[in-house]
Amino acid sequence: MSIAEQYDALITALREHGDLGGTLALLSWDQETQLPPAATPGRARQIGLLAGILHERTTDPRFLALVDELATRLDQLDPHQQVNVRETKWRIDRTRRLDAALVRERSALRSESHAVWIRARRADDFAALAPYLARLVAIEQRVATAIDPERPPYDVLLEGFEPGATTALLDQLFAALRDGLVPLIARLSACLARKPLRATGLSGRFAIDKQRALNRLVAERLGFDFSRGRLDEAAHPFTTEVGDDVRITTRISERDLRSALFSTIHETGHALYEQGLDPTARATPMGEACSMGVHESQSRLWENLVGRSEAFWRWLLSELANVFPAVKSRSLATVLLAANEARPSLIRTESDELTYNLHIVLRFELERALIDGTLNVTDLPAAWAEKMRQYVGVAPTDDRDGVLQDVHWSEGLFGYFPTYTLGNVYAAQLFEAAQRSLGALDDAFARGDFRPLREWLQREIHRHGKTWRAPDLIAHATGQPPSAAALLTHLNRKLTWLESV
């Protein structure tokens, strides 16, 4: 085969994998949004079968040989093609270093541990989960060694979620965040002790149907393309690409507009990334998101930097008053306070913009110590409580609100948590850079015009697919390597405002 024929065969294979992946995404989307309750066993069978077929194809020796062969002839390919070959080769190399027995063992352990975690959390029984956690840590250490025995295991695991990120980079970013945020949270606590900051500006009673229409309007105005997407409801909002369309979900609370609005804005951020990718590069690395951290930067940017800003609420408040006339009497300040409520708390998923990243710093430090072998699983609850006290200023009295609160570790996901905070770091950097490039965006936001920002993100981030790894992409888009400075500036400014209201 000529190199052109080989490359075409690669693209054909990747697109078939993509179509199988899209079918799997539909099976899951349907399960979360449509599937009748008694039909879950059948859905599990279908997902298992399709996942198996996809696995067969991505590990087919002919496919692997094709990628290997192309990787030896990179110099005969153009830069766009080189990215597709390089990234595909990187992916398959990681996978094939794990032998089938290890993969099966890990998969069985993960599903067993997940079931144990559900019971352990319900019963507040860390001891029940502990032996499973120890085995999960051990198997991830083996996985990391199998993939690359030369590098620190945590680096290898981290890269599985965030290619291009290193423990060294996280050390630097997260230390800066910890040093900047811990005193900031102390200021927040002091502020809250002085005045209660009652944030009821978005509470009340709001008909579900009207909220549906409102959220659709918000997504549409931010730029979500409904001709290639849907907005539905799910218990745990998510975004998924199902083929040529991107589907977002939200969760509506009758008593609080924030639940649906911020879910919708967050998922719209993810969706704008997916819809902004180069469609001609579909299902190949050049048409895929750069990393989880960068994906999260898009959702957090729209949710926090745009969606909690005064300019945004200048626009949204008038739309809101059209749909819910009772809101007309509420002041911008009241509503803005509700959108920016902050308070040290125990649960990561319920925490606010100011405290959120400390929850992640804590998890990063603990999971890295587990993988490095410098922390024992049995010492985890005490270490958790101690760091919560130090960083957030509150500590759990039980493990349910402590180390048992998140699903990730019980599913063997070590190295995943940092991508959330990378998202926040990158979001602040990108928003700062966009404003440097476009000028202040407040007037546009206040008119409900988000096009300049959206187009800037598409140009600087979305269209590059996996051309660069995340730190280089961010450097390329912002002119600076990843840095916590922009996020700290933003959060400091927010706290100063909260202190002033």
Place this chain on the structure above:
Amino acid sequence: MSIAEQYDALITALREHGDLGGTLALLSWDQETQLPPAATPGRARQIGLLAGILHERTTDPRFLALVDELATRLDQLDPHQQVNVRETKWRIDRTRRLDAALVRERSALRSESHAVWIRARRADDFAALAPYLARLVAIEQRVATAIDPERPPYDVLLEGFEPGATTALLDQLFAALRDGLVPLIARLSACLARKPLRATGLSGRFAIDKQRALNRLVAERLGFDFSRGRLDEAAHPFTTEVGDDVRITTRISERDLRSALFSTIHETGHALYEQGLDPTARATPMGEACSMGVHESQSRLWENLVGRSEAFWRWLLSELANVFPAVKSRSLATVLLAANEARPSLIRTESDELTYNLHIVLRFELERALIDGTLNVTDLPAAWAEKMRQYVGVAPTDDRDGVLQDVHWSEGLFGYFPTYTLGNVYAAQLFEAAQRSLGALDDAFARGDFRPLREWLQREIHRHGKTWRAPDLIAHATGQPPSAAALLTHLNRKLTWLESV
């Protein structure tokens, strides 16, 4: 392998095919009910890919050899197992007699012809479609000869849609129907000439949301299990089994309650069959519907024999009045007349219970003559008009409302139409037998109690899967071989009532 191991391997394979089929069903259901408009190319790719994978598995030589081997050892299997082997063997034998080139040629011709039909119907241009129809007829003749050169081609094609049915059986049933219905339609026309029978009892303005709730209530009361099913909306209502759940669709008209109600009842009939199959025999012939004709008998029974009966409307009218208070002032007679409106017309899909079967008799006679080679495609429009005049008493002035109205022939489906009328014939026979067995059902219907009839159908029809071919199943359930008598009695009674109102 022992026979038990071989049989287990067969069941495992069939269930994998079933899970792939269910995934394909979900891809299609989503396309009809959820998919954003710009995402159809991706969906076509996914459906093509999955259909290819399913085809590979159902024609895998190892699978075929397994079935062949089991078929030689039927005497070592129990009766339930024998049915699964016999029916699977029958299916693969039909398929493998067609060589790949013929299948490809047919598939290409069908999709080309379908596109030509769309343009031809729009332009009322039969001449544009005629050469394609001629080629479609010729290729179906070749297909029939390849499958079984010993039997008349039309029999072979018919059996592909309705195993167990023969041209001889259709000749007998359809002649009886024609002879009974042609004078009946003449009586209907005479009746309509005397009095207009204005049937506006279910017309007005009815909010879509409220109709949604009403249709859900009707489906639920008939016995549709929403824990294993959904009701959605689609341009062309259909029922599909997506795995462990069955999804029905309806089409709501704001101005006429009949559109959604009769679609819902019809599709609920199909769904009760699917939900009534033996779940332990899932994805094997013993857990599958007997035939298309029997499937249609279930939808038609609920739609026509139950859903247009006076007893049913005694119940539904009070539910209707709860949802739409304006209906309270309407009499049962007015509403019943709307539910039973009848009038000779040109279009099959818009025709009523009295005239419907003559549309099918006409199509059966014409398609059989085409396949037998006794009618030329070029003579089709004239033959159509002539038979319409003879049977229904009206004739089209163009081909759009004549021979171009249905999609079936342009997709190469010859032998499909008769299953609609077989459904009506079987429905009337079954309803008569159910009443013989259970006594009059009117009081139960008037209370909204459909359980006795549903359970009888489940016992006599659903639970038998493919144990018998359709004519034997009907004979087993009703004590009589297939016969048009019950349907003619029912339609005669209906006309007599229409004449009397």
